[in-house]
Amino acid sequence: MGSALVVRLSDLHPNEADHLRARADAMPEFDCEQWLTPRPLTESTVALVSTCGMHRRDDPPFTLGAVDYRLIPRSVDWADIVISHISANFDRSGLADDPNVAMPLDRLEDLAARGEIGAVSNWHYTFMGGHPQPQMFEEAGNEVGRLLAEDGVDVALLVPI
Amino acid sequence: MLSTATEPTIEDYPTDAPGAGPEAWACPLTLEVETDNSLGGQLLAEVGRLRPWAAETRRRRGRTLFGLSGAEPDQVDDVATVLATIAESGNVTDQPDTDIEWAHPMPFLLRHLADDLRSFYHEAIAAQPGDTPPNHEALNGWIFGETILGEVLLAIADHLTDAGAANPMAGIVRNLTVPEGH
Incomplete structure (x- = not known):
């Protein structure tokens, strides 16, 4: 899969790094559900959940304070993709x-x-990250979790942007 | 990690990002052209210089990120004209009067107009020769320090700041239109 590319806080603009540190400090505590060991990856159906604000061109764009999500089909045409992340x-x-x-x-x-x-899931999900109150995503997050489970997804790969 | 974890686990990847691109990057194009002194004229001339390069990137990628404002991918000149007009008039509240069906209300539309044109500039740079593309800071430094587009966006940012006293949304949109540090 190639080497992982990790950008560290020290690589970022000082203002952006300070902002991210403050956001991390302000992160609310979440209760942890019981750990479930998933089935082996070789037998797992995997879906992507990204906060990059990507969606298909005819989807409604993300708006200020958006906590909803967009669907990305497995067969998506990259030519049809736009990004409406507001940052x-x-x-x-x-x-x-x-x-x-x-x-x-x-x-x-x-x-x-x-x-x-x-296997690759037939459906994947995008949110718009950067929201100052991550707990506001709880309802949509739970909904996506239910949809992934209904779709037979075993593992969700979260891609924070 | 999934095979071995018995509880939620965070592990660092062992690899670092590659070089972040040249510290000092210069656009190889000559963007200065003889025009009238209007911002609109200068911006359209600049966009014209970049158009062949942006078209090359669109051809290679088979896609464009331009169009979140509601403009079609071939309406770059219309977006440029609208932004320059707003920069000169200071009107950050009235919906621009064009044939384009804008996807957002003002002043939030300004954020996507700015992003559309920045996407076009990024597409133009992406097609130019060179081993290493400019990093994010170099790109922003070029746009906001050396281009007419930067001049236009900073003028609009000032108008949004001024309007923010009466319209808080304008102040918010200002920070969504111009990156930190500009």
């Missing part, structure tokens, strides 16, 4: 060049073709 500080250049940077669907297909995961 002006969000670097889209890599994502514009390769949508897999934030929505690694093609990489999932590669893993499935090599037998490293069982």
